[in-house]
Amino acid sequence: MTQALKIRTLINRISRIDAADSWSDDLNPTQLAALSYLAQANRFSRAPSHVAAFLGTTRGTMSQTLKALARKDYVSELRTETDKRYMSYDLTVKGQAATKRSNPLEKALGTFNPATSDSLEHGLNIVLQTMLLVNNGRAFGQCIDCSYYQSGASKGYCALLSISLKPTETKQICHEQVPMQAGQST
Template sequence: MRKSEYRISELLDRLARLNQSELWTNDLNPAQVAALKYLMAANRFSRAPSHVADYLGATRGTVSQSLKTLAKKGLIEQIRSAEDKRSVRYDVTKTGHSVVAIRTNLDEALAQLDQNESANIALLLSNVLHSTLAARGGRSFGICKSCKHHDKSANRPYCRLLIVELAEEETSLICHEHDSAA
């Protein structure tokens, strides 16, 4: 490992640890906050417990316990599928939205970057993340409107994979079915 690679890895690890130490808030641990943040950013097709676990790189058991705790605290609500009663998704409540609105020192430091610096860092980290996920065989979980299945040729956004119309606001959310292949 080159010295610069080691330094970047150490900086990312330290930033993550410092940020997580601030996420012990409202009687929640960082894993619960991460699950809550993911659920807020995910579309309605990507909020099953298995999707949360895959996105966070956590075990299904850990995520299941986090989701149960979040539901008991009234931060999320479990919705059973009308078609398949075994299938569930979780929606974030108004109370849950207010909990996630808390900004950390890392959020404040990133807000100090100019737009070009922020865009460059986001692109570089996104590339590193995708390489890491590819090496682990993980999914990318991209934004709906950047997916090959996204179709806006009609007047309304449409997912050709799931064969469903989408609300405009859903196209900016994370989807577990995302595929960026051309």
């Protein structure tokens, strides 16, 4: 058994046990993952295609999941004005409350010392980036870590969309994000 297979087995097993723990009354693990993504994404990144790309599934599958969430009043559907092909799925009050629930995996992680956590986060980030490279996947990072991000006097600016960003927006996920090279800075 190679170390690569060991690590893959560990990641998948942890994720499955976490999924089993995260079932709630009327929210399954997939719905919760989609909801969690929407809670972190900025206003340009809440369409079915974005959630699908983030979680590595198809538009069709994610469309169904989002419709299920809308049916149960966790999200609201909104047709974008600028480009009428896009939908924006925004969290309702009920949806926001649901993302705040804690779970065994987070509790376990909370007991770790910072060095272990940092090393783990770093390792997993490398795994993800390497996989995305092979898959032609997008990073879905935060604006603050993006090549298009410019830090102004008091607030940030996105050079791709030519808009200024509110402080809270700079730490949201964007589907257009292009990770900065290490050491690079504006």
